[in-house]
Every structure is written in C-alpha cells, then in structure tokens.
Amino acid sequence: MKITDVRVRLIKKDDSKLKAVASVTFDDCFVVHDIKVIDGSEGPFIAMPSRKTNEGEYKDIAHPIRQDMRDELIRAILSVYAEELRREE
Numbered sequence: 001m002k003i004t005d006v007r008v009r010l011i012k013k014d015d016s017k018l019k020a021v022a023s024v025t026f027d028d029c030f031v032v033h034d035i036k037v038i039d040g041s042e043g044p045f046i047a048m049p050s051r052k053t054n055e056g057e058y059k060d061i062a063h064p065i066r067q068d069m070r071d072e073l074i075r076a077i078l079s080v081y082a083e084e085l086r087r088e089e
Contacts, residue, residue: 003072004028006080008037010088019044020084022077032062035073037081046077 005025011018020037034049050058064070 001026001069003076006076008077008080008084010081010084020081022046022080024073024077035077037077044078044081046074 007023008020010020017039019039022035023033025031036047037044038047048060048063050060052058064073
C-alpha cells in the first residue's frame with residue numbers, strides 16, 4: 001500500500017497544541033481523514049483519528065499495524081506539515 005496524497009490544513013490557534021489536521025490517500029482509492037498534528041514536548045507528532053469510549057478513554061478508529069507503515073505515514077505527514085508552515089511564513 002502506497003501513500004499517494006497528503007493534505008494538511010493548519011490550525012491557527014496560538015493556545016492550542018493541535019497544529020494541523022491531515023488527510024492521507026492510499027493507492028489513489030482509500031482516504032483517512034482527521035489525522036492530527038500535535039505540538040509535543042519533543043516536537044510535532046501525529047495522532048490517528050479516534051473516538052471517546054463510554055469509559056472516557058480514546059481508541060483509534062484507523063491506524064497502521066506495521067511499524068514501517070507507521071514510520072512512512074509519520075514522515076509523509078510531517079514533511080507536508082513543514083512545507084505548509086514554510087508557505088505560511
């Protein structure tokens with residue numbers, strides 16, 4: 001499965017750790033929306049789309065199973081995120 005498109009929408013709230021929301025298309029036929037880019041203590045990271053359970057915890061709705069796919073997804077999203085930040089400057 002190949003990542004064929006990544007779109008990132010910057011969030012412009014200075015007081016929020018949420019910095020962007022991404023949509024990623026795979027093989028030009030499947031898309032995952034609402035992947036969050038969050039400003040962490042060690043730099044930006046991604047959080048997969050999730051929902052809150054009745055117990056109050058969050059569970060991912062969609063996520064990579066293999067580490068190599070997770071790494072590729074992180075690189076792709078954070079690369080486009082960095083491009084969007086440069087474009088904003």
